[in-house]
Amino acid sequence: MLDPKIIRETPDLVRAALAKKHLTVDLDAVLAVDAAWRAQLQEVEQLRSSQKAANTAMAALPKGSAEFIAKVQEMKAVSAQVKERETQLKETEEKFRQAMLSLPNLPHASVPEGRTPEDNVIFALHGSQEESLPHALPHWEIPGFEKLFDFARGAKVTGAGFPFYVGDGARIVRALLHFFLDENAKAGYTEVSPPIFVNAASATATGQLPDKEGQMYETSDPLYAVPTAEVPLTNFFRDEIVEESALPIYRCAYTPCFRREAGSYGKDVRGLNRLHQFDKVELLKWVHPATSYDELDKLRVDAERLLQKLGLSYRVLLMCGGDVGFAQAKKYDLEVWSAGQKRWLEVSSCSNFEAFQARRAQIRFRAKDNGKPELVHTINGSGLAVPRVLAALLENNLQADGRVKIPAVLVPYFGKEYLSFA
């Protein structure tokens, strides 16, 4: 959510910033609702004020006196009017809230211009896709793949995109998660194991609701299965004021992630590329606004280090205005090279939300200098998502004998040097 004062006082700046995201937003409609709301608010407040004054006067009068009774009669009319106007005010207020929730975050000045994914800037390139093995295959074509990653039985038991991981398949997933969590702990992130269902208030605070409910699985309670640990993690401090000295706060969490992914098709959904349930470790920071862009870069580097240690080639994309996303002010994507598919796979998305989530979630810190509460900035990114890292690992490290060489850092977690499909 944006600061209402910003759109009121500098609507042209807001318009220009939103144009950079290439989203059509009717800011004038929002401003009109805002003006109406303020006008109605003042009217209601004036009525309430007169009610209060009368109340004080009546407290001093004898209960049954003529003046008292006259006053009661007089205030009945005011009371009825307050009720009527308050109802209108609430309707307008709700309209205003919805309008504000519909406004996307403004992109940061350092975000490049652009409309489509083709306009994203290649920010960095590590390793090389030329090194890809001659016998690299798309992972789903590796002989024996379906024994370790059983999509057919997953489809029978649950549905498409819910695979079973069996034997070495399960073991490599656990090894990766364990490795990620240990590395993140070393980098200063406190591990959290959060609830994997959240309520509507939490999903609204991080930006999943309203409008994106179709991307989440909803239970009858109603609760939402988390699409990412970002949601419960960010909401940990919802409606709280932390001390400035506590910032920055670094946390990480492993959760399964659930996404309906309606509308996906083709090569994007083959094998491990896109699942309805997958495992991910999320990195999250609550920081002082003055430091948030430094902290974003540091978080991105923390995520990159994981890929480096696994010996995977990857590139960093700086997303252009049109590809930044609704809630983010700036975003980097980490994409790993998939030698068998000969394409890049997104394994992490590192973003600064500035105060967009913090305002929705009312997460503040008490400033040391004036003691006043101020909104924090939130930053998050995957560190990392398992299935696509795994896809790249299987493809890039596939040996001539059909086994997969396990990166040295992972061997202690996996327990052996080769993964076997036999």
Add this chain to the structure above:
RNA sequence: GGAGAGGUGGCUGAGUGGUCGAAAGCAGCGCUUUGCUAAAGCGCCGUAGGUGUAAAAGCCUACCGGGGGUUCGAAUCCCCCCCUCUCCGCCA
């Protein structure tokens, strides 16, 4: 799931229809005094929105778990929901 008790400011805790944004204590901040890590006295000490301003101050309104209702008037009465605690049941 059943029965009961309860949710008030950073904390403890008064307040059962009117001048209550809310006593008191603690914590915190400031000042004064006493020659010394402490004590005493006095003052300040919530959040949000609107308005106002260069910025403040000021003014107005809301908020006593959340949402409705009754009433001229609700922290206080009624209804629904959420959460916590105790007991029972069930269970990993």
